[in-house]
Amino acid sequence: MVEAKWWKTLDNGKILCTLCPRFCTIGEGQYGFCFVRQNHNGKLYSIAYGRPTGFGIDPVEKKPLNHFLPGTTILSFGTAGCNLGCKFCQNWSISKAHLDDTNALNVSPEGVVKLALKYKTPSIAFTYNEPTIFGEYVIDISKIAHEHGIKTVMVTDGYITEEARKEIYQYIDGANVDLKAFSERFYHKLTFSHLEPVLDTLIWLRKETKVWFEITTLLIPDENDSDEEINAMCDWITENLGDEVPLHFTAFHPDFKLRDKPPTPPSTLKRARNIALSKGLKFVYVGNVFDREGQTTYCPNCNLKLIERDWHSVVVNRLKNGVCPNCNTVIPGVF
Secondary structure (H helix, E strand, O other), X not given: OEEOOOEEEOOOOOEEEOOOOOOOEEOOOOEOOOOOEEEEOOEEEEOOOOOOOEEEEEEHHHOOOOOEOOOOEEEEEEOOOXXXXXXXXXXXXXXXXXXXXXXXXXXXXXXXXXXXXXXXXOEEEEOOOOHHHHHHHHHHHHHHHHHOOOXXXXXXXXXXXXXXXXXXXXXXXXXXXXXXXXXXXXHHHHHOOOOHHHHHHHHHHHHHOOOXXXXXXXXXXXXXXXXXXXXXXXXXXXXXXXXXXXXXXEEOOOEOOEOOOOOOOHHHHHHHHHHHHHOOOOOEEEEOOOOOHHHOEEOOOOOOEEEEEEOOEEEEEOOEOOEOOOOOOEOOOEO
């Protein structure tokens, strides 16, 4: 175990974890909501440090990131646990597990970077579960990765405090943030958290960092897929983050504790994409369905197909050093 950052001792002897807005109060021997931060003899420890539950080599488009080294591979891994309680979690066998329930490995930060070098992946993704909860591990891996010219990516719910995010993101190059809905009702009912801290993280990423980030919203029938909510979300993104932030609408499938909902129809994703485009967002994508048009990057100036995709595979990439070859429009991203 590694002693954790972001905590303090309360007058009653318990520990207050200040990593995320849940602010867990943790008694001796107990764990926080995330299952991987434990009070041991009056100190908080990160028991997920160095304990990944598995590695994979994915296309970076699977994160999803469409404007970050397109067509490349990314070394992906996570640990156990999560700081949200999403009833619809698609990775619940990991995010709702204790480390004791999983076949966790023992891999040092140096070992993770060595794997990326071995398989020649230009970047590493902290993903599969919520990387904020193993932030100490993220920091150490990211620092070493940068020394070897390897980029790092957070695939995150954005539920993190102002105190912690400055340290965790100091060596991060890219992120995909789940904006799970645009209503407090949804966040409270289906994730046991709150919307506002996620919006704060998105604004912070835009205004105070150089991290390239994209946004994903999983559309769930009758929960967050109304025209009204999608319009409101797109208005907020345009006003607070700008019109060049890539937005991904992805399809839900019944899982975990939300099995009474049907899968998201492709027509819902197309409708959401059309709303976002009508609001002025320039790069809007759909995922978890077959839709070549909705997965293609178009030049916002001349409408040339710049990057054509088939699911997570790049079929054609016409970008030239991040610039449209037809009209010389600069496309935002990391290329």
